[in-house]
Amino acid sequence: MRARLSLYWFTVPALLVIGLFFIHPILLTWNMSLTNFAGIGEAKDVGWRNYERIFTRDRYLQEIWLTLWYTVIVVSALTVTGLFFAAMLHRLPLIRNFSRAALYTPAMMSFVVVGYIWQFLYSPLNGGINVALRDLGLGAWEQNWLGDPALALYSVAFTQIWMFTGFTCAIFLAGFAGIPEEIGEAGRLEGATSWQRFRYLELPLLGPSITVSVMLTTIGTLKTFELPFILTKGGPDGATRLLSIDIIDNLFGQYKFGFASALSIVMLVIVLVVAFLQNKVLRDRENA
Amino acid sequence: MIRNLSAVTLTAVLMASTAGAQTVLDVVAWKGNEAEPAGLPELIEKFEAANPDIEVDLTYVARKDVDKVIPPRLQGGNPPDVTMVDSSLVDLWGGAGFLNDLGTGSAWYDRMVPAVREVMTTDGEIRVFPLEVIGMGNFVNMDLMAKAGIDKAPVTLDELKAACQALAAQGIAPMIFAGGFPAMLFVGANGIDPNGVSPAEYGSGERTFVEDENFNAALDGVRDLVAAECFDPELQAGLDPWATAPQEFRSGNVAILPQGAWNIGNFSSVEGLTFQFAPMPSRYTDKGLALDLVGPGWAIPRDAEHAEAARKWVDFFAEEENLTVFLKAEGAYSPYTGGVSTMPDLAAPYTQARAEGSLILWPFSTLEFPKALQSEWEDSITGFLLNIDKPNEDTLQRWDDTVEDSM
Numbered sequence: 001m002r003a004r005l006s007l008y009w010f011t012v013p014a015l016l017v018i019g020l021f022f023i024h025p026i027l028l029t030w031n032m033s034l035t036n037f038a039g040i041g042e043a044k045d046v047g048w049r050n051y052e053r054i055f056t057r058d059r060y061l062q063e064i065w066l067t068l069w070y071t072v073i074v075v076s077a078l079t080v081t082g083l084f085f086a087a088m089l090h091r092l093p094l095i096r097n098f099s100r101a102a103l104y105t106p107a108m109m110s111f112v113v114v115g116y117i118w119q120f121l122y123s124p125l126n127g128g129i130n131v132a133l134r135d136l137g138l139g140a141w142e143q144n145w146l147g148d149p150a151l152a153l154y155s156v157a158f159t160q161i162w163m164f165t166g167f168t169c170a171i172f173l174a175g176f177a178g179i180p181e182e183i184g185e186a187g188r189l190e191g192a193t194s195w196q197r198f199r200y201l202e203l204p205l206l207g208p209s210i211t212v213s214v215m216l217t218t219i220g221t222l223k224t225f226e227l228p229f230i231l232t233k234g235g236p237d238g239a240t241r242l243l244s245i246d247i248i249d250n251l252f253g254q255y256k257f258g259f260a261s262a263l264s265i266v267m268l269v270i271v272l273v274v275a276f277l278q279n280k281v282l283r284d285r286e287n288a
Numbered sequence: 289m290i291r292n293l294s295a296v297t298l299t300a301v302l303m304a305s306t307a308g309a310q311t312v313l314d315v316v317a318w319k320g321n322e323a324e325p326a327g328l329p330e331l332i333e334k335f336e337a338a339n340p341d342i343e344v345d346l347t348y349v350a351r352k353d354v355d356k357v358i359p360p361r362l363q364g365g366n367p368p369d370v371t372m373v374d375s376s377l378v379d380l381w382g383g384a385g386f387l388n389d390l391g392t393g394s395a396w397y398d399r400m401v402p403a404v405r406e407v408m409t410t411d412g413e414i415r416v417f418p419l420e421v422i423g424m425g426n427f428v429n430m431d432l433m434a435k436a437g438i439d440k441a442p443v444t445l446d447e448l449k450a451a452c453q454a455l456a457a458q459g460i461a462p463m464i465f466a467g468g469f470p471a472m473l474f475v476g477a478n479g480i481d482p483n484g485v486s487p488a489e490y491g492s493g494e495r496t497f498v499e500d501e502n503f504n505a506a507l508d509g510v511r512d513l514v515a516a517e518c519f520d521p522e523l524q525a526g527l528d529p530w531a532t533a534p535q536e537f538r539s540g541n542v543a544i545l546p547q548g549a550w551n552i553g554n555f556s557s558v559e560g561l562t563f564q565f566a567p568m569p570s571r572y573t574d575k576g577l578a579l580d581l582v583g584p585g586w587a588i589p590r591d592a593e594h595a596e597a598a599r600k601w602v603d604f605f606a607e608e609e610n611l612t613v614f615l616k617a618e619g620a621y622s623p624y625t626g627g628v629s630t631m632p633d634l635a636a637p638y639t640q641a642r643a644e645g646s647l648i649l650w651p652f653s654t655l656e657f658p659k660a661l662q663s664e665w666e667d668s669i670t671g672f673l674l675n676i677d678k679p680n681e682d683t684l685q686r687w688d689d690t691v692e693d694s695m
Contacts, residue, residue, distance in 0.1 A: 040359045041384030116531065123532045124523050125461070126541060147526025149674060236467065236526035237671035252355045254660050255380055 026268065033261035039251075043258065050262035059238070060246070060263070064270065067243045070157060071221040071274075077161045078217050079210065082168025087198055089169070090176040100173060103166030115230025118159045122146045122231070146232050149239035156228050156240050160221070168213045175209025176202065207286040211279070218278060222271050243267050311342045311597045316358065317372035318351040318584070319618075327617035335604050342597045362386040367589035369598040373416055374584045375408070375655050381587070382415040388588045388595070389413040396606035399624040404582055407654040417602045419611070420583040420620035423549040423565065423631075423638050424473055424650060425576070430562045432460050432543040441566035441637050442544075443576030445478075445509065448569040449516035455543050456517040463544040464536060465519040467670025469529035470546035471510065475669060477568035477577045479506035480648050484572075487651035491658055493691050498684040507672065507680045509571060514676060518544075525673035537563075548581065549635065552619040556632075564634050567641035578638055578647035582654055583620060658694035661687060 033050055037043035054060045085103060089096045106114065121128040122145035130142040145155040179202060187197040225244035228234060234241030234249070243263060250260035320328035332344045347368070349357050354377070361367045362381060373381065381387050391397070392414055397405065404418055428441040436454035440447075452462040465471050479502050480487055489495040497503045514521050527533055529547075537545040538558050546568065555563055567576030586605060588598045605611055608627050615622055616630040621642065631639050641647065651657040668686045672678070 038380060038384075039355065040363060040380060040386065119528055119531060120535075124527065125532070125536055126539075144523055144526065146528075147523065147674075149526075152526065232526065233468070233528075235667060235670055236674060237667045249663060252352065253663060255355075255376075 029261045029264055032258055033265050035258040037257040037261075038255045039257045046258065050259045051266075053259070054262060054266060062238070063241055063243050063246055064266070066153070066241065067222060067267075067270070068274075070153060070224070070240075070242060071218060073154070073157045074160050074221045074224075075214060075217045077157070078164055078168045079214060081161065081165045082172050082213065083206075083210075085165065085169040086172030086176060087202070089173060090202075091194070096173075100166070100170060103169050105166065106163045107167045109163070111226035112230060114159065114163055115227055119146070119231055122155055147236055149236050152232055152236060152239045156231050159231065160224065160227050163227075164217065164220075168217060171213045171216075172206060172209050175206045178209075179205045207282075211282040211286060214282060215275060215278060219271060219275055222267070222274065243270075311594050313342050313344045313370065313594055313597045313601060314368040315344055315346045315370045315601065316349050316354075316368040317346060318349055318354060319372065320346050321348040325617060327613040331604075331610055331613055334610065335601065338604070339597070339600055342594075342600065344601070362589055362591075365591045366593075367591055369592045369594045370586050370588055370601050372584050373587040375416075375582060375653055376659060378408070378416045378585075378587065379410075379655055381589075382410065382413075386590050387415040388590055388592070389415060390417060390588065390602065394603075394606070396603075396624065399626065401623055401625055403649050404623045407582070407649065407656065416585040416587045417605060418582060418585040418623040419605065420615055420618055421623045421649075422581045422583045422618070422620045423635065423642075424579040424581055425546070425549075425565060425567045425638050426569075427537055427545040427547055427551065427555060428564045428566055429537065429540060429543045430564055432540065435460060436543075441564045443567055443569055443637060443641070444574050445512070445569045445571060448544075449512065449518070451544070452513065452516045452518035461519075461536075461542040463513070463518040464527065464529075464533045464542050464546070465510075465513070465521070465524050465673070466527035466529040466533050467525045467673045468527075468666045470533065471669045471673065472665050473546040473568055473579060474510065474513075475503075475506045475665070476650065477570040477579055477648075478509045478572075479503040480651065481572050482577065482646065482648045487648075487654075487656040490687075491651060491656045491661070491691060493688075493695055496684075497687040497691075498681055500684070503684055503687075504680045505571060507683060510672070511676055521673040521676050525670045549619050549631075549638070552632065552635065556634075564637055566637040567646065573641075573646045575644050575646040576637065576641045578641045579650050580621070580642070580647055581650045582623065583618075658691060660694050661690050664690040 032043065034045060034047060035043035036046045085099075089099050092099075124130065124142075124144040124147055127145070129145065133139060133141050143151055146152050183201055183205070184197060187201050192200070223244060224242060225248065228240045228242055229245055229248070232240045234245040244267070247260050247263045247267070250256040250263065317328070319326035328346060332346060336342065336344060351374075354372075358367070358371060359381075363386075367386070373387070378387065392409065392412065396417065397414055400408070400418070401421070404421065405414075408414060408416060408418060426441065430439075430441070432455065433439070433441070433451065436451065436458045438451050438454060442448040442451045455462040465474070479500075481502055484502070485495060485500075490497060490500070510521075513519065533545060534547065534551055534554065536542045537547075538555060538561065540561060549565055552565060555561055567578045570577035586602050588595060588602065592598050605614070608624075611622060611624070612628060612630055619631065619635075621629075621631065621639075629639060649656075652659070652662045664686055668683045672683045
């Protein structure tokens with residue numbers, strides 16, 4: 001019994017690191033969120049005023065909704081495309097390694113580089129996509145990709161999906177590698193088609209990979225900042241203004257550190273709640 | 289042999305003690321690097337020659353990083369001896385008591401352009417030595433204008449509209465009017481009367497935008513430009529004003545670009561691009577309105593270790609011949625009266641408007657408009673361009689709400 005208890009002492013260094021570098025900053029942020037701190041000088045206590053402002057203004061509720069909707073789009077698309085490419089490459093071993101590397105390349109690029117390249121591709125004035133559509137005789141499909149509020153969020157989401165499809169594909173390929181070959185062979189002997197083998201044999205066995213992929217992409221997307229910032233800076237007229245963009249704007253654009261801290265706490269709570277619910281649903285599904 | 293050794297040792301000791309007595313002046317700036325030297329390498333060399341006991345250690349910190357790098361040093365009591373600041377930093381750091389008062393008794397304070405002096409002086413204190421005033425107006429591609437039969441950069445609204453129609457008739461894209469920044473310049477130039485209401489009245493909530501005749505007329509003026517085929521508002525509303533828009537002008541795809549004079553160097557490097565920098569057409573003047581942005585300056589932190597040497601650095605820049613080097617490299621105007629013009633000939637229309645007194649100080653650079661209003665202008669004007677038929681009230685009320693929030 002004493003030996004088992006003494007094992008817990010080994011967790012102390014890890015707990016200290018977590019306490020010092022994770023819990024302590026969160027507590028400091030919480031503390032700052034109840035002040036009007038401007039990043040320098042004295043911080044005056046303002047009670048719940050920052051939170052009251054967040055939950056009584058349409059602007060911030062809209063940002064929270066936009067952040068959640070953006071996450072739904074990106075995570076759904078990343079899961080489907082990643083799964084599609086992984087299933088294809090699993091069946092095409094000759095090109096698997098090359099294609100996996102090619103698909104993963106965008107994820108290794110800097111957000112800034114990707115952002116600026118896509119900004120020029122999306123440009124309504126001689127942008128690559130519109131010029132290509134025009135040259136292909138599809139001029140009627142030309143769009144103001146980042147300038148139209150109805151389209152801008154989807155254009156930004158598409159860039160993020162393009163960037164990280166290789167990431168989810170790699171997770172699913174690892175999942176496919178963990179499925180015993182005998183199962184596929186048994187399916188073939190039973191006369192199952194490729195689609196049936198995927199749907200009824202491989203997909204259920206990919207449960208843990210789906211859980212990992214969805215969790216990682218959800219948390220990453222909820223915190224997304226770089227691409228919307230570089231591509232649209234939250235515009236046009238707030239159409240892509242996610243919570244993270246407003247946090248940075250309040251911090252270094254307006255020096256409202258207290259208010260930005262309150263927004264960060266709200267964001268943290270959203271991430272925690274979503275991650276908890278998602279984890280529960282996906283784990284229950286795996287165990288069902 | 290021993291005598292030689294002693295002499296060498298004595299010389300070394302003397303050199304070491306001399307080096308030890310030298311003051312290392314810690315200067316932080318977001319200019320002076322390879323991309324934007326601003327004449328600082330040349331000026332540092334000259335300063336060190338004039339002050340052999342001071343060695344300047346210039347640290348380049350990008351403007352966006354200054355907010356993270358300098359406050360901990362200010363609060364920790366080990367700030368740089370001199371730091372570059374803009375008006376928002378003067379307000380923030382100075383307001384918290386971290387910047388020294390440079391004193392209103394100096395000669396350079398008396399020479400400061402009265403409008404700049406007025407907005408930079410707080411409670412009888414001046415905490416910054418302003419280095420430059422940067423023009424904002426229209427870049428005009430004169431080759432494209434010539435194709436439309438025009439040989440002069442437009443400086444009145446009628447000239448601008450006529451130019452747009454002539455350019456559009458030739459199949460040339462007349463104007464970039466992105467909601468983010470270029471449109472703001474036009475709206476500001478047509479909403480702020482240089483001889484009328486002070487911008488500070490709007491910024492303080494004393495006067496509302498929504499009931500203001502000038503700003504209502506400014507938005508109507510945008511509609512007039514659309515009617516004159518200057519631009520397609522929906523197409524340009526969300527255009528990136530900092531990357532895509534200048535690139536279009538560089539490429540010769542568009543005739544007129546509202547932007548800041550800091551682009552002069554960038555555009556001048558394009559072979560075959562003939563352009564002028566002109567004041568913004570405004571309903572208040574037939575000379576065009578120069579929009580002057582009050583640029584950065586030097587400040588001495590309260591706890592600067594070498595405050596005396598820092599003062600010498602500031603005084604060095606106050607000498608006209610030294611400041612001229614900086615201004616010439618920057619493509620900027622002096623915030624002090626007198627002095628020689630350092631602007632290139634291609635900026636002659638803008639310089640002329642300034643000389644004739646047709647100018648305003650950009651209220652976002654003087655903090656007469658609250659900082660939060662800038663992003664609201666960007667957003668709401670973009671929204672206005674996306675639906676140009678909606679009532680002005682929808683846009684202007686948002687500005688009033690932001691001002692109210694900032695108080």
